[in-house]
Amino acid sequence: MASNLKNLSDYSDKNLTDMGKKKFAIVVSEWNEEVTESLYQGAYETLIANGVTKENIIKKMVPGSFELSMGAQWMAQKEEIDAVICLGCVIQGETRHFDFICDAVAHGITNVSLKYNKPVIFGVLTPNTQQQALDRAGGKHGNKGDEAAITAVKMLGF
Numbered sequence: 001m002a003s004n005l006k007n008l009s010d011y012s013d014k015n016l017t018d019m020g021k022k023k024f025a026i027v028v029s030e031w032n033e034e035v036t037e038s039l040y041q042g043a044y045e046t047l048i049a050n051g052v053t054k055e056n057i058i059k060k061m062v063p064g065s066f067e068l069s070m071g072a073q074w075m076a077q078k079e080e081i082d083a084v085i086c087l088g089c090v091i092q093g094e095t096r097h098f099d100f101i102c103d104a105v106a107h108g109i110t111n112v113s114l115k116y117n118k119p120v121i122f123g124v125l126t127p128n129t130q131q132q133a134l135d136r137a138g139g140k141h142g143n144k145g146d147e148a149a150i151t152a153v154k155m156l157g158f
């Protein structure tokens with residue numbers, strides 16, 4: 001997979017082993033559902049592969065990527081949630097809203113993360129075409145949902 005992420009084994013100085021007790025919320029946008037569902041599958045399977053239990057992964061759907069910030073806030077404010085992963089796909093060619101949605105969700109997710117002092121991961125694809133999105137959602141460029149999950153695990157070991 002083409003990725004700039006280091007392997008988790010490169011983080012052996014960090015406490016990455018106790019994921020069995022960590023609780024994750026995955027907030028998924030319904031827009032471009034074929035893509036976002038693949039991102040979700042990648043994130044879910046990566047969390048399980050890293051020792052997270054099924055009961056500790058909560059999936060929540062929101063209508064579009066613009067709503068990811070609100071969904072993230074509703075999950076991050078719950079004391080029992082350790083990290084939130086936001087998954088969406090905004091395709092440039094399909095919307096004049098592209099810049100507004102991408103800016104809003106990037107800032108919104110950052111604000112939620114800082115407000116609640118928890119990792120809130122930006123797993124939003126911003127491709128030019130649906131094919132580019134599919135290539136990054138389990139296709140030839142891997143699955144960015146996997147990377148979002150790995151990022152959450154790494155941040156919990158910070």
Ligand code: DLZ
Nearest residue numbers: 029031063064065066088089090091095
């Ligand atoms: C309206 C809209 C458009 C045109 N395109 C996308 C998109 O490509 N990806 C996405 O996740 N959401 C899109 N949306 C919906 C907005 O995110 C949002 O749900 C609506 O503007 C309502 O707030």
